[in-house]
Amino acid sequence: MQTFTFHKSERLKSRKTISLLFQKGRTIRKHPLRIRWVCIDHESDFPVQATFSIPKRLVPKAVKRNTIKRKIKEAYRLHKHSLYNAIEGSDKKFALIFIYQNKTIPNYQEIEEVIKNAIPEIAKAFNDYKPARSK
Numbered sequence: 001m002q003t004f005t006f007h008k009s010e011r012l013k014s015r016k017t018i019s020l021l022f023q024k025g026r027t028i029r030k031h032p033l034r035i036r037w038v039c040i041d042h043e044s045d046f047p048v049q050a051t052f053s054i055p056k057r058l059v060p061k062a063v064k065r066n067t068i069k070r071k072i073k074e075a076y077r078l079h080k081h082s083l084y085n086a087i088e089g090s091d092k093k094f095a096l097i098f099i100y101q102n103k104t105i106p107n108y109q110e111i112e113e114v115i116k117n118a119i120p121e122i123a124k125a126f127n128d129y130k131p132a133r134s135k
Helices: 015-024 062-086 108-128
Strands: 026-030 033-040 048-053 093-100
Touching (some): 015 033, 033 108, 048 062
Parallel strands (some): 048 093
């Protein structure tokens, strides 16, 4: 049975992991979102932890940033089950950050369409991931 929840343990809050995302993360671009991801060693009940970011320089008003963030979270919450199904059976854990890259406030349908189209690409990137060998 699918549950359309976004548990506290699914939310990425670790500063260490977020900085790792920006240092070593790989990028997927789906306008107006830039999605960065990285494989993590963190023990979690969920295979994917996600966070969402809207740059203050692009959207100066906090109310508008929160509105956009709410729309992105909702679209991810409703469509993440297809991502989980695609990586089912894998013992790897991943961290994601969705970064909004536009100055305008989108409607929910636009964001939902972008997330729907991005999730198969994210799943493919996760399944194709091969860790770099250490020498």
